[in-house]
Amino acid sequence: RCLVVPYGSARISSALLACPYFHLPDDLISFPSGAFNGRNHLTELTIPASITTIGDGAFKGCTSLIKLTLPTALKTVGNYAFRECASFIELTLPDSLTTVGEHGAFGGCASLAKLTLPAALNSIAGGAFRGCMSLTELTLPAGVTSIGTYAFCGCSGLTKLTIPDGLVTIGNYAFCGCTSLLELTASTALTTIGSYAFCGCTSLTSLNLSSAPTTVGNYAFCGCTALVSCNLPDNLPTVAEGAFFGCTSLTEL
Secondary structure, eight states: OEEEOOTTOOBOOSOOOOOSEEEOOTTOOBOOTTTTTTOTTOOEEEOOTTOOEEOTTTTTTOTTOOEEEOOTTOOEEOTTTTTTOTTOOEEEOOTTOOEEOTTTTTTTOTTOOEEEOOTTOOEEOTTTTTTOTTOOEEEOOTTOOEEOTTTTTTOTTOOEEEOOTTOOEEOTTTTTTOTTOOEEEOOTTOOEEOTTTTTTOTTOOEEEOTTOOSEEOTTTTTTOTTOOEEEOOTTOOOOOTTTTTTOTTOOBO
16 A cells, blocks of 8 residues: 655654555655654655655654655755664665664664765764664774764674774764674774773674773773773873773783
8 A cells, every 4th residue: 555645745743644655745855853753654755856854753663664765865864763763774864864863763774784875974862873773784984083982782693893084973872782892993083081981792703902092981891701802002091990891811912
């Protein structure tokens, strides 16, 4: 069953019927907060090229949504916009996108295995991909300078992470519980690793921080039980409380 929204409907309300597919008009200009919130019958959607902003919670809880085509002119994805869209497998964010909202914009997309981030993105918002447990590899765009709190927390399938040279800040709990992450090499620009940033990364075996940072937060690597060696920078003024607490395999520091 398909719902066709008439041409000339410049805005779409949140009072939408439950159906698996929507055909939206090409001249649609507004995609408000909560437009498709909880529409768990929705399986496929192409967002018109005219859309530049997707509002807060627009697709939150669309648990059956498998295929989503985003417009090439999209600039902003709102807070928790696609949170708990648990059937996503692959997602390509357009190069025009510069802002991804807080509070888990794509958090809880448990089936998301392949993610392509836009080159223009300069920060990863707090909780943006929290709980995307099927994500296995991730390359952060070269322009990313900060990773927010809980950004990739609980991405338990993530084994490989490529950090750009310009990354400055990794927020609190950013990769906490990424239990499959095997190794980490910090960027030369990195100054801050937040508290509990890599706590519970139980597969992490080696850590190279020799060129950075200047601040390592409390319990940053606590519970990394497979960590054997860690290179710390010469200019690190102090090691915070519990930074390596519970790293029971650590033999070289």
